[in-house]
Amino acid sequence: MVRGRVRRVSYLASILGNGNSIGANRNQTRPHIEHESKSADVKVPGTTSTHYVGPVEYVASFTIGTQQIQSYLVIDTGSDLVWWQCEPFADDGCYNQHDPLYDSTTSGTYETLDCFAKSESCFTSDEVVCWHSTRECLYDVIYEEGSRTRVWIAEDTITFVLDQNQEKILFGCGKDQMGGVQSFGPEYSGIAGIGRRELSGGYSLPSQFGADIMAMCLSGIDSQRSTLSFHTTPFEKTISAELLPDPSNPEFYYVDLYKVFINDKEITLNPSIWNFRNAIDYSCLVDTGTAATYFPRDFYNVFRNTFRQEVQNIRLVNGPRPGGFDTCYRVDPGVVPNFPVVKMYFGHQDPNNPASHGTR
Template structure:
């Protein structure tokens, strides 16, 4: 009788939605796959910095031109649904240029053949794509692992963009629905010149961590040789840009994941870390607010409030004081895992640099810059130098909103020097890069609009 009474008196407003399935896969530092191409670590690091500079240059072009980035991370403008008869089977011409691919690598298997794939991941990108046989003649680059063959996967299905109109993101000129082939074609160009072309399809991916399987939409890349060559270490690129509620091919969008958690492997890490969706293994020790930005909905903006070097406050003067509260237009702070060194507006960086220099004690400074680094200190054998602490507060000044950066998160070791790991640029937006976030457990929660930090989680 008690069970019946509980049943009859149960308040249905207390019903909970079933938990969304969680997905976790391994990620590695990109440098781990590419180190054999360089004579030493400094050469490898310089290559990474050049790639990061190209990414920063493209960020700058977007901000300077006032372009709006659509939900898929492209320079979006209205575009018709159907192509003309003469366009049947043609991949659309590239009209948008996307950020250079990311600095971390994810691994999972694809299709019923469970083809092992390594994909670069990128928080600034929406499209998930990989090389896809049968390729156009001589149009797939040589990759180290076997190329996924759509004809051998029983779970492969090409998207019919006439029947499934909403699944072909034709609001961006990157995508095009062919009237007679019913294919959702794409043409995606990256800032360093590499291009992928193909169509949107669907197949199953399997996660190594728990062998769970899920169907996703992806770009079936049949032509990757029209521009700068992609790196054969990787099968493609997985976009993990911020979730959008309608459409979008990024993994957070497809998994309907408000929560995305990752820990970026450290500079010298040879171990795998993880990226998870709909769950987080990390403690939410301190948090920043995620700020929606309607001009750039694919990026992760945060509410940076104050910055200190040791106990010296760096005044937001003049650029940041004007723009950090103006997130929908020209200001703010972006967290970007594809940018290596954090960047500040030039005038703010000058003040930050001068305070940093004054706070360094007993370490000889180089008189001439090293490349982009204007503040470098000479390494002395047998001496472990101590550098100032950088404190970033988000929203307000509280221990609960503090990201504390120390030692190898504030300097980079290159060519026998320790260089301040913050760079200037001529934009009113700041970027927090992956060098500052190495080893930090990050939990992006777009449901509560928070980004939480768990220092030294991996």
């Protein structure tokens, strides 16, 4: 499932106006006030465990509410909302999940957000509005591949499973997850948006915790588990690439990509495309919720042709494949293929040491 960046919804009223409990043709208001981070003055919580669930997803483990419902949420740096499925549902609004379902009516710490009484916590946008008639802070998010979640923002406690730190957070109480063209997977009960911290408002976990440091290790397929931390990292410091901000999209993470090799052949990068600071819209978005890495078309064509030239004695499958992939190979059973080595260098090159690289 390729989740990617969320698709912006311009007219939430028309999307929600379907006659159900959310309400049809109701007037909406968007308070325009200066928001402050809900938890900027609290201690950043600790560490929870992460797991690889495949084929491309990593999940973080939390327990939710006073019932301590065990939940796995997809870790997504490409979005800024935390949500999970929330009983009772709208008609046919629930997708099948392996975890126990969270029921807001049984949690003693659950509270629906009143967007009038707590207007500073209803961060209005194309996806979130304060609904005048019910005073509910409604959200409707459609992800890039077409999956969708919606209803209202609420508050409840989550517990980090490794150190048992507990925090009350704002989250999307998902009453309807079946309105999109794609469904969510049964391996998780929602998504943990961990987009970059916003200094003024924001629903991502770093924004709510006031966390400037986040450490996450993406474990291998065969690994049992790893960790996600919002205060300190349990790993030794290694070569790193700076995560860069984009003022027009402050919730996302970006990184410079400055060298690409296929075996020993360097694929030339056009500085007008790849220099982040000179062309901010063309740098690399870091998104743990996306399965594939995408290049600009002109660069991809050169990359693809060079890769094909380097492949020896492996049959190319003719024609495009599902997902738009145009360079796929057929490998005979029992044969271990020898594909070219692709190296991508992120960060920047030390001007005092031209032979140096960032991280790859």
